[in-house]
Every structure is written in structure tokens, then in C-alpha cells.
Amino acid sequence: MRNRDLSFWLFIMPVLVSLCLVIIVPFIYGFIYSFTNWNGLVATEFIGFKNYITLFKDEEFRASIWFTTKFAVTSVILLNFLGLGLAMLVTRKMKSSNFMRTVFFMPNLIGGLILGFIWQFIFISVFGSLGDLLGIEALTGWLSTTATGFWGLVILTSWQMAGYIMIIYIAYLENIPKDLIEAAKIDGASSFQRFRNITFPLVAPAFTVSMFLTLSGSFKIYDQNLSLTNGGPYNSTQMAAMNIVKTAFTENKMAYAQSQAVIFFLIIAFVAVTQVYYNKKREVDL
């Protein structure tokens, strides 16, 4: 197919039109609107960087970005540990390893909204009654403080996503030649040495893939945040995405919310581009 063929354009037209209408046009409009007093229907004047200046002074927005960053970094570390651990567990030759894969992956198929509600019950009622039963005070009052809200979100996300990261690591682990491990065994390498010198370097590319998926995924989380803590107590567990939705659709400050959305995009793009950059650099180094 060539550029001047009508068929080429007919084949790509539906997706091209939808991409423009759904992403590109709203993205450009949104960028422009963030410099105006837009109220969702009309924008009467350009106000320059006023929205952005307000935004940098906005304690609530800054707190939400900081909370999101802490959350994303913590979950990425935990998720990769868990994912690799589970993958190494289920790739052993065991009767039940298929069953385990199925179980560990299962939470991933259910939406974050529903899982958040289920865990709300667990953190509040189950933890509470366990705490009373065993006399452990640390188990009571979960989700009513910022710290327990934070760890609640981390636990929920880790439980939900670990199976997904496990799948990625499995794909790489199963590509490691068996005879390499056998040869090292015969040479007398301990299981730690085998992990350190063979498995680890060979699954290193999986880190990049899963880091990218988990990092940008955790920055964008909304559903779990809404259903588990709803930002509480006092908006202290509110993440960036939720802050934008609330500013726009509850407080009706459309132009201001859009300026938050632009900053949010810049952060996500920065994370992604940095990742791609390091990825490329590492490939060259190899």
C-alpha cells in the first residue's frame, strides 16, 4: 500500500478519526483552556499563567502529588519483589504450580473499584475484630489515619497487581536455558550464586518492562483510591488523579482542574521518557 492509495486511508481512517476526536483534540483544547477562565462551556478571557500560579500555591494539590509519588515508589518496589518471588515459586516443577498461577493472577481481573470495597471491609471489620481478639492495637482503626490509609492502598494494589507482574517475570524466567542452570549446579554453584549470576542478569530486561507498567500505572490510580479511602481522612490519602476529578466535577473549577491535568501529564510523560531513555542506554551498554 502506498500513501496515495485510497485503500490505505480507508483502512486507517476510523482509528485516526477516533484518536483525533478522543485524545488529540481534547488534549490541545485542554492545554489552551488551562490558560483561560473556562467554566466547561465558555472561556471569556485569557488569564495567562494565573491557574498555574494558584496551583503551585495549592497545598491540597501539592500534597496529592507528594502522596502519589510516595505511593508509586513504594508499590513499585514491593510489586517487583512480590512479582519476581511469585514467578520463581510457580516456575518450579510442582504439581500445584498451575493452580498457584491461577490464584495469584485472579485479583487482576477484577476491577479496582470492587476490590477496594472488599478490602475496605477487611481493613475495617476483619482487622478490627482480629485486633480485638488478639489484643493487637495496631490492627484496629485502619483507614482512619493517613498512615494506615497509605499502607491500605499499598497492600490492595500489591495484592491486585502482583500476579500481573508475576506473569511478566515468568515469561523471562522460562526463556532461561535449563542447561545453563544445570551446568552451574554441576560446577558447584549454590542456589544463591545461581540466582545472583544467572537468573538475575537474564531477567533484568523484565525489570524495565514491569517498572514502566507499575510506575505509570500507580501514578494514574483512581478507582482503588476512590473505593478504599475516598481520599480520607481529611483528603490526606487523596492522589493526583482523584484531586483532578474532584476539582473538575465536584467543585466545578474546570479551567483550574485542567491546569492540574496538564501538570499531571507532564509528570507522567517525564517518568515514561526517563524510563525509555534508561532502557535504551542499557541496551547499548549490553
Place this chain on the structure above:
Amino acid sequence: MKKSKRKLYMIELLGLLLALLWLSPFYLMIVNAFKTKREIFSGVLGLPKELTTDNFVKAFNDLDFFKSLFNSVLITVVGVGVIIIFSSMAGYALARNKSKLSGIILLVFVAAMLIPFQSVMIPLVSLFGKADMLNRPGLILMYLGFGSSLSIFLYHGAMTGISNSMDEAAIIDGANKFQVFWKIIFPLLKPISVTVGILNVIWIWNDFLLPSLILADSSATIPLKMYLFFGQYTKQWHLALAGLTIAVIPVIIGYFFAQKQIIEGVSEGAVK
């Protein structure tokens, strides 16, 4: 040899315990959904003394379950169908056109994946509102826009394994471009279509924020209904958990029948 076998059994036992721990949220959800409010208050871990189905009847009615299930199925099937049809066509055309322009178009689609939903959400809702498109057809169009990037990327990758001589032979036999694609290429792309289908089903079925901004109450999907239902029965755990159990059941049934394809599809979609 014996020693290492015993070690493996120990590891398997630990793994199974971990799997049970992993399933425990579902256990807690189900057993407590059968209890009365008072029974939950007196203990959450044990099995219910008697099976009360009242919670389920109430949740089933309040969720308007058959209707919301129908709405979810409709949106998911049409949305995923549209994504598969149009993304495969585009992936094929972009792979067969070797020009610079074609490369740039593919790059634009991939770059669009960087834009988070929240960054376009507000103008999107406003624009579609002005065009009177805050309805199901509008939502399907949005799913095509948000879902096509990854799908085109996957189809484009799969096309590299399909030789151009296929197309040429069919053209000599008198087929036009559409016939070549639908009769010859599309059947060969079936494995990647399964992957694309699975990834998009998981996403659209569970999607909450986008449909909550678009759909009217009468066309609400399961997550939207669940959100309203939960808000109505805050702290009435016996009812909330019964509703959650009902909402989870369709997914578990689907997973039971297609777990192998689902795990393979997800693996393929993530690693590429």
C-alpha cells in the same frame, strides 16, 4: 536427591499457604455475605450459622443485576469488537505501507499512550456533550480512541510475521484490498486478535471513571451500579458484601473457562 525432594515439598506447602492467603479476601467476602448484620458484628472469620439468602435477594434487586449485566456485556462486546475490527485494519495498512508517513502515524498512536486519561477527560466530556454524544455510541467511540493505540501496536508487530507474497498472490487472483485483508490476513492474525480481545475486555469490563462521566443511570454498567449500591449501604456490610459477591461472579466464571488464554494473552500484551 531425597533431601532436595523434601525441600521441594516444603516449598510447595508454603506456596499453597500463600495461595490460600491470596484467596482469603474472597473467602471473607463470601462467608460474610451470608450472615446477618448482627452475626457479622459478633464474628467475621467463621462460617455462617445458617445460610441467609435475604442479602443476595436484596442486592440482586437493588443492583438491577440482569439489566446492569446486559449493559456491561453490550458495552464490552461492541467496544472490543470495534477495537479489533478497526485496529487490525490499521495495523495491517501501516505495516504494508513502508513510507515515512506511515511510520510517523504509528509513532503518533504509540505516543498517544503517554497521555493519561485524566489529562483529556474534562475537554473530552465537554466536547462530546456539545455534540450530544454523552451516550453509548459516544462511549464506544471513546473506547476506540483510547484502546486503538496498544491494539494497533500489537497488530503491527504481528504483521511482520506475515509475508507480502500472500497479498500479491491474492491480488493476482483478482481480489481487492478489502478481500485480501478479511479473507486472508485477518484469519492469520487470529492469535493476536485473541490477545487484543482479552486485554480490552479486562479493561472495558472493569472501567469505572469514563462510563461514570458518560452513561445515564438507565445504561449503567456493573461497576457504576456497584458504586451507587455501596454508597447506599455504607457500613451495612452484609448487604454490601452480597452485592460485591454478585458483581464478582461473572468475572470468576469467565476466568474459569478461559484462564489459559487469559494468562497467555496478558503475558503477550505486556512483554511486547
